[in-house]
Amino acid sequence: MDVRMFGLENPLFSTLHHLIDNSDEVDKAFNAPTRTYVRDARAMAATPADVKEYPNSYAFVVDMPGLKSGEIKVQVEDGNVLVISGERKREDDKEGKYLRMERRVGKLMRKFSLPDNANTDAISAACQDGVLTVTVEKLPPPEPKKPKTIEVKIA
Numbered sequence: 001m002d003v004r005m006f007g008l009e010n011p012l013f014s015t016l017h018h019l020i021d022n023s024d025e026v027d028k029a030f031n032a033p034t035r036t037y038v039r040d041a042r043a044m045a046a047t048p049a050d051v052k053e054y055p056n057s058y059a060f061v062v063d064m065p066g067l068k069s070g071e072i073k074v075q076v077e078d079g080n081v082l083v084i085s086g087e088r089k090r091e092d093d094k095e096g097k098y099l100r101m102e103r104r105v106g107k108l109m110r111k112f113s114l115p116d117n118a119n120t121d122a123i124s125a126a127c128q129d130g131v132l133t134v135t136v137e138k139l140p141p142p143e144p145k146k147p148k149t150i151e152v153k154i155a
Contacts, residue, residue, distance in 0.1 A: 043107040060134040062110055069127045074134055076120050084134060085109040
């Protein structure tokens with residue numbers, strides 16, 4: 001759109017026009033979040049989860065409605081971040097059309113920072129009736145150090 005056709009040849013309006021035309025540059029200049037970041041943030045906000053602690057483990061219980069176990073990804077990133085993700089897709093129905101659509105489709109995701117005593121080598125996951133349970137075993141507590149006796153020599 002040419003702002004001159006409205007008689008807006010003021011330098012301020014030409015600057016605004018330039019910014020509107022180059023909105024991608026503006027996003028980068030102001031460190032605007034990327035689309036991927038926004039999508040992941042929405043997915044995390046819309047994916048309910050419970051975290052339970054047991055004497056020997058932690059359990060992460062996440063609702064993953066409509067997903068089969070092969071469609072769910074469980075990973076450990078950066079050494080101690082548990083990432084649970086999946087994507088629910090809209091079912092294709094050639095014969096009918098939606099009159100109302102309330103069930104959520106799209107990406108499901110949750111990220112959890114694991115505690116220091118989490119054993120990232122002993123993680124298991126099971127999905128039943130749309131509820132995923134990820135169990136992270138705890139590392140055994142460190143054995144208390146015995147006092148070390150130092151012999152005192154005569155100088």
